[in-house]
Structure formats: structure tokens, C-alpha cells
Amino acid sequence: MSVLIQERPMVARADGGAFDPVVIRRQFPVFERNPGLVFLDTAASAQKPAAVIDGLAEYYRTDYANVHRGVYGLSARSTARFEAARERVARFLNAADASEIVFVRGATEGINLVAQAWGLAFLKPGDQVLVSELEHHSNIVPWQMLRDRLGIELVVAPIDAGGGLDLEAFAHLLTPRTKLVAMTHVANVTGGLVPVERVVDLAHACGAKVLLDGCQAVPRLPVDVRALDCDFYVFSGHKCYGPTGIGVLYAKRAVLDAMPPWQGGGDMIRTVTFAKTTYQDAPQRFEAGTPDIAGAIGLGLALDFMDGLGMAAIRDHEAALTDHARDALLAVPGVTLIGADGPGLGVVSFQVDGIHPHDLATIFDRHDVAIRAGHHCAQPLMDRLGVVATARASFGVYSDEDDVAALVAAVRAAQRLFGLTSAR
Amino acid sequence: MMDLRDLYQDIILDHGRHPRNFGPLPDPSHLAHGHNPLCGDTVTIFVRLRDDRIAEVSFEGKGCAISTASASLMTEVMLNKTLAEAQALFAHFHTLATGGATGGLTGGAPGLPPGLEEEGDRLEPLAGVKAYPARVKCATLAWHTLEAAVRGGGTVVKTE
Numbered sequence A: 001m002s003v004l005i006q007e008r009p010m011v012a013r014a015d016g017g018a019f020d021p022v023v024i025r026r027q028f029p030v031f032e033r034n035p036g037l038v039f040l041d042t043a044a045s046a047q048k049p050a051a052v053i054d055g056l057a058e059y060y061r062t063d064y065a066n067v068h069r070g071v072y073g074l075s076a077r078s079t080a081r082f083e084a085a086r087e088r089v090a091r092f093l094n095a096a097d098a099s100e101i102v103f104v105r106g107a108t109e110g111i112n113l114v115a116q117a118w119g120l121a122f123l124k125p126g127d128q129v130l131v132s133e134l135e136h137h138s139n140i141v142p143w144q145m146l147r148d149r150l151g152i153e154l155v156v157a158p159i160d161a162g163g164g165l166d167l168e169a170f171a172h173l174l175t176p177r178t179k180l181v182a183m184t185h186v187a188n189v190t191g192g193l194v195p196v197e198r199v200v201d202l203a204h205a206c207g208a209k210v211l212l213d214g215c216q217a218v219p220r221l222p223v224d225v226r227a228l229d230c231d232f233y234v235f236s237g238h239k240c241y242g243p244t245g246i247g248v249l250y251a252k253r254a255v256l257d258a259m260p261p262w263q264g265g266g267d268m269i270r271t272v273t274f275a276k277t278t279y280q281d282a283p284q285r286f287e288a289g290t291p292d293i294a295g296a297i298g299l300g301l302a303l304d305f306m307d308g309l310g311m312a313a314i315r316d317h318e319a320a321l322t323d324h325a326r327d328a329l330l331a332v333p334g335v336t337l338i339g340a341d342g343p344g345l346g347v348v349s350f351q352v353d354g355i356h357p358h359d360l361a362t363i364f365d366r367h368d369v370a371i372r373a374g375h376h377c378a379q380p381l382m383d384r385l386g387v388v389a390t391a392r393a394s395f396g397v398y399s400d401e402d403d404v405a406a407l408v409a410a411v412r413a414a415q416r417l418f419g420l421t422s423a424r
Numbered sequence B: 001m002m003d004l005r006d007l008y009q010d011i012i013l014d015h016g017r018h019p020r021n022f023g024p025l026p027d028p029s030h031l032a033h034g035h036n037p038l039c040g041d042t043v044t045i046f047v048r049l050r051d052d053r054i055a056e057v058s059f060e061g062k063g064c065a066i067s068t069a070s071a072s073l074m075t076e077v078m079l080n081k082t083l084a085e086a087q088a089l090f091a092h093f094h095t096l097a098t099g100g101a102t103g104g105l106t107g108g109a110p111g112l113p114p115g116l117e118e119e120g121d122r123l124e125p126l127a128g129v130k131a132y133p134a135r136v137k138c139a140t141l142a143w144h145t146l147e148a149a150v151r152g153g154g155t156v157v158k159t160e
């Protein structure tokens, strides 16, 4: 399981410089405006580098107009930038072609698009969609809605005792009725890395298509959709240092070509009469209405930013910091890690004996340590783990061991406040 | 900046750790479940009403120190109250916890009918929550649930 994390020399950047979170942090204005902030909720949404913030403003100042519509120069420039962002995403994911990139609002919309367009067209009663216990609600509820509408079955692959996907159980659940496997790449509650290469191989051997939810993976490790050979891949721009309101659905060209449209409106049509409408090819067919043009351009800038640091270096940084945080938290008496047996990337869930996660989050906040407490939009996983809530710290390129030290100090302060430090 | 001790006073920590009247009542006359979908916290309130009076009240559930302490203190002040008195305490607590227009003063209990001043004082430690907007729902969950229990019973209450 440790394949991804093995080579970890001192972390080096793509440009050869050292990967220094302190230096990187200077590119994030939020830390300048909020001195002392220890931001450990990047898994919910990442902070934005100046390159993205300023780039968005610059685009609005110089090149903004609606896309795909105007013959005038400004609209042509805007369209070129929007389509260049699509190519940027394709290159980032190593997709075969930019036409395989559909811009959506975020991962949630991407999954719903697949459920509504692909699912309604290709699934029949009795067919199965296989998810895992690790999923975010956004990779559960759309399939339940489809189940209730179509009479398909939703099958759930369990986690093992260590909190990772039980690959053997997963393999046993695959049947000829499994038409789609929809699974997270990195789990948002535990940071656990799912062995998606094996998942794709096993699923394809059964004739099932595979959708991977890359929300927590794209900001944290190099993703190559062609090497993965997945049929669908979704992620949200705001979790990888880009703007809110933009996300990506990647799908293999042949799969997209076979899918009927989802929403109807402008931009997705070729000709419209009241009698009949013909549709554009992918990806435009799935982008009805004026898209989030600036969002797409901002996402392109965010991907530039990450590539500038180097995705391999980011992965090494996240893995090293996660290991360090696990060790540092475990060294505090009374702290338990949740689902942290396997390799983890960028996320640590934990509990502190005698203190509810919500109380922890409130107390941490008074120490300027921002974490997340709750079910993290993964109630089925919480039920499975037998907890109501966890405290979750998550990291980004600007996080470092000082942040972890502040986290540990906050845990100890909470224990003192609750009178839990004696005799240990 | 508010001191954390204004929220986590000793009495809150004590009731959070050792909740009073915790556990189900056998054969309650009224019961309701409360749920905070944001954090997953749950509470069940059990009541035995006798002649419009809360003869017995208890609770059960999983929650943070604030929600547990609030439920615990609530069961203490509600015991042997008439429904009219309970209603006055609901209103009082709501203002106390949310900092609403008529309340939030220390010590006395504006709006509370005579005879309930002591109960008002007992609830005062929960007033700290109004400085923590994200936590107000934790404090009010049990109260909404009790209100639902004595009104109808069998309902599920949500605070979000």
C-alpha cells in the first residue's frame, strides 16, 4: 500500500528549489490579512494564491465578454482564454483531448451529471452501482436518487478494520450486474488513499465503468486519467487553490459521445426549431448556458500554480506532513486517530477522550486554529466507524510542522480546560 | 476576545461530564427526539406529565459539552413546573442563549414571572453561548425537543 509515498527525499519543487511552506504561504494574501491564523481546513476548501486572485481581476479588467457568441475581438479573446483553460485542465490530468473536459460547478455537479445523463440513458432496473463506505454524500445521494427513479441497486463496498477500502470484499461484490463503480480517490474524512488502480482493473474486468471522485486527490498528488484508465473523473476547483463555482468532469471521449445531453439551453445546441433541436458535440453539449468563464480561467491559473510547485513535490509534502501530524497527535495521551492505518494524504481525523469534536473546534478557534468538526458529509462512514463526529485537520501547500505544533498545543489546552490532564 | 471560560464555566463542564437526569424514563407520557443534522448530535427527552405539571423529566443522547450541559440543566429547572411555567422558561432561555432583544442581562431574569428567579439564575451559565453563534444550536436543541415533547410528543425536532 505504500507505493505512492515511498520515494521521499527532501522535498524538491518542480523548478528545482526547495519546497518551503513558509515561502509558499507568502503567496497567499489571507495569511497576511489574518496573522496568526493556523488554517487546517484545506480539505473543505483551499485558500487562494495571489496568482489566482489577481489573475481573476486581470481577466475581468482586460478580456471579459461572453464566450462562443460574439464575433468581436473581446469575445474572441475571452473564448480563447476559456478554451485555453480547458486545454490546461486536459494537460493537467493527462487527458487525451480537451474535448474530454466538461466544466461544471464542482464535483457534486459532475457526479450528478453522470447520474442524470449517463445513468438515465444506460442503466436498467436491476443494474448495480457500486460505491464504498468512504464516500462523501455527493457520491451517495445522486445514486440513491437514481436508484429510486430507475429501480437500480446501490451496493456498498465495506472498509476494513484499518479504515481503508477492503479490496477483497470489493472484488467479491463485482458482478456482471455492476455497471458503474463510483469511488473516492482520497477519502475526505480519513485522508486514506484508495488503491484506485486496482479498483479500475477489477471493475473493468467485470465490464463496469468507473467514476473516481478526485476532490481530495487533485490538490495532493499527480493524477493521470489515462494511466488510471478511469471512465469518469471529477474534482472541484475550490479545493485545489482555484475559485469556487468551477469544477471538472473528465470522461473518455467515446463515453461522452454516447451520452445524451443533461440540461438544455444556449451553447449546447446546434440548431433549434420548435419541432426539433440538434445538439452540439461534447463537451459543449453538457455546458448549457453561460458558463463560469472566470472560474475556468481561475482554475487554469490554480493548476499553473500547483504545477509550478510540482505535483510530485506537493504529494511528498502532504504525505510527510500527514505522517508527522499522525505521530504528533498520537503522542498526546487521550488522542485517537480515525481510519489512519494505511497511507494518508493531507487529512487527519481524530478524537480526544472526554471532549466532543465540536467543543474542540470551538476551543481551537480561540487559539486561532481552524479545524473542522462534524460528520464531514460522510454520515454512513461515521456510522460504520461508530462515531457521531470527528475532529479533522487537513493540510495544503502552505501548511507546515509549526501548524501541527499549534494543533497539538490546542489539543493540550482543551484537555487542560476540561480538566483532563492529570495523572497521565 | 471572549474568554473560553465564559463559555466553559465549571458548572457547564460538570454537567457536560456528569449529566443529571440522564437515561430513559420508563413509560413516559411524552417523548420527542431531537437531532442536529449539522453535527449529528441527537437527544431524546422523556417526560411524565401529571395534571399539567412536569412530574418527571429525563434525557438521553450524544452531544458536546454545551448540548449535554444545557439538557442536564434544563431537566433540573423543569422538574415540577407547570406547563405555563415551562413556557416562560423556554422563552427566557431562548433570549438568554441567543441574546434576543429582551434578555441577556446577568443575574435577574427579565420576563420571568415571580417565583422563577432561582431557575433563571441556574441557567445563567449558559448565557456564554450567545457569543459563539456556531454553538447556539447546541444549547437550544434539548429545549426545542422538550417543547415538542410536551406539545405533541413523538415528533422529531431538528436544529440546523
Ligand SMILES: Cc1ncc(COP(=O)(O)O)c(C=O)c1O
Pocket (backbone or CB within 6 Å): A043, A044, A105, A106, A107, A108, A109, A136, A138, A139, A184, A186, A187, A188, A213, A215, A216, A236, A377
Ligand atoms: C471527497 C469529496 N467528494 C465530493 C466533495 C464535494 O465537493 P463540492 O462541494 O465542491 O462539489 C467533497 C468536498 O466536500 C469531497 O471532499
